Amino acid sequence: MIAKSSMGADSKPPAGMKPDGTAYRVLIVDDSMFIAKQLGQILTSEGFEVVDTAGDGAQGVEKFKANQGKIDLITMDITMPVLDGVSALEKIIQIDKNVKVIMVSALGKEDVVKKCLLAGAKSYIVKPLDRAKVLERVNTVIKM
Numbered sequence: 001m002i003a004k005s006s007m008g009a010d011s012k013p014p015a016g017m018k019p020d021g022t023a024y025r026v027l028i029v030d031d032s033m034f035i036a037k038q039l040g041q042i043l044t045s046e047g048f049e050v051v052d053t054a055g056d057g058a059q060g061v062e063k064f065k066a067n068q069g070k071i072d073l074i075t076m077d078i079t080m081p082v083l084d085g086v087s088a089l090e091k092i093i094q095i096d097k098n099v100k101v102i103m104v105s106a107l108g109k110e111d112v113v114k115k116c117l118l119a120g121a122k123s124y125i126v127k128p129l130d131r132a133k134v135l136e137r138v139n140t141v142i143k144m
């Protein structure tokens with residue numbers, strides 16, 4: 001149990017905290033440093049822990065493997081060099097079919113997003129990122 005003393009008597013624990021008081025751990029996969037940083041700031045401000053960040057899909061798969069069992073959620077960009085988000089999603093699902101992946105998509109990519117949801121992604125976020133929307137989607141997926 002952490003941070004209990006810093007919370008008021010009736011304040012709720014932050015969304016990024018598990019019932020046992022530890023943080024939900026997130027892997028951010030995005031080739032845009034700006035988006036990765038923005039996502040990281042939104043999530044850490046709510047108590048989530050960013051375990052690692054990957055700059056392309058191949059690195060994302062590698063970092064997922066390296067941290068297996070230590071990741072509660074992945075945010076996955078779609079358009080990336082080396083290996084795109086759709087292919088990276090498929091590879092990660094092959095490793096762990098229960099993995100929780102949220103796709104991060106540009107506007108107008110409905111067909112690709114649909115494909116990702118059919119492949120096993122739990123949800124998606126559309127850019128530009130809206131803090132409330134990001135947290136709403138993340139909180140829904142983390143409870144699945």
Ligand SMILES: [Mg+2]
Nearest residue numbers: 031077079080
């Ligand atoms: Mg991208």
